Amino acid sequence: MADALREQQLRMAGHIRDPQANPPPPGIDARRLAVYRQLFFGNLQSLLAGSFPVLHASLAATHWQALCEDFYANHRCQTPLFTEVGGEWVGYLQGRTDQPGWVAELAHYEWVETALLLSDAAEPEHDPEGNLLEGVPVLSSLALPLAYAWPVSHIGPQHLPAAASAEPTLLLAHRGAGHKVTFSRLAPLAHALLASLQAQPLSGREHLAALAEAVGVAPAAIQAPGLALLLSLKAQGVVLGSRWG
Structure with missing residues (x-):
């Protein structure tokens, strides 16, 4: 029973992350899952836009959307803390060598201020x-x-x-x-x-x-x-x- 529940949860999470690549688990209406995805992904986009306002404003809307969707679908964060998602975003962009070089550097520059503000070192x-x-x-x-x-x-x-x-x-x-x-x-x-x-x-x-x-x-x-x-x-x-x- 526990294994079946875990499998369902993993499939549900995969579908919410990337519905094009992962079908919904059986017995759950895809339209309901779309509501969850809109909520979760929307929160992530708002968090990133608020933390990186210059980068957000400097990229075309479709470019920003594509980066956020790929980050959401494929990056595996090593922290559960919302305050540290910005650092994960910076690391993700540093690995995106297909992007203009200024994208990762501008993100790092914006992140440094938040990192120092929140530092308890x-x-x-x-x-x-x-x-x-x-x-x-x-x-x-x-x-x-x-x-x-x-x-x-x-x-x-x-x-x-x-x-x-x-x-x-x-x-x-x-x-x-x-x-x-x-x-x-x-x-x-x-x-x-x-x-x-x-x-x-x-x-x-x-x-x-x-x-x-x-x-x-x-x-x-x-x-x-x-x-x-x-x-x-x-x-x-x-x-x-x-x-x-």
Whole structure:
């Protein structure tokens, strides 16, 4: 009995996801199932449109509809939480290599704000007065350095780029005081430093030496502006201090 019920439930779910590929289970009127599909799919579309308003407005209605239907029918979410469906949508679009490159990047850009707003990540342990050059600088868990091939902050219904930018769009997303998320443009050095802080626990001096080697200059040439940058990031709450010890 239990197996039969489970089979019926699976067939019903398959039909609601994709009625063209999955016939309804026996004994259930397809018209009634259509009501369920309209309810469930409509809720999903509303959720995605509200979470990704610029992407929604930038795609033709038929294009948006087709993506939503394919996502609903074929993507298997790894979370039951509505608040995390946006991240699943971003992952789905990143796998759709048949789409214009800006589609997945714009979705990620829009999702970052929601992810930071909802984040309950605790800040890592740190010494707020620690030496940022000799110690290991600690990056806030609510600060994300971002790099995009497309000009995501300028894409909209009236501006759909035909090709990626000559230079990457480098941004910092940060949730600061008042639970407010801000995006700011980053110079290449600032982005490289933040990405390095995010990737590995080195002293500030070691981070700057690695950056100097990457751009082919002597470490001394980058140390003063690098330290000034670290101090500025600390004043903004992006860098918290250094590790204890």
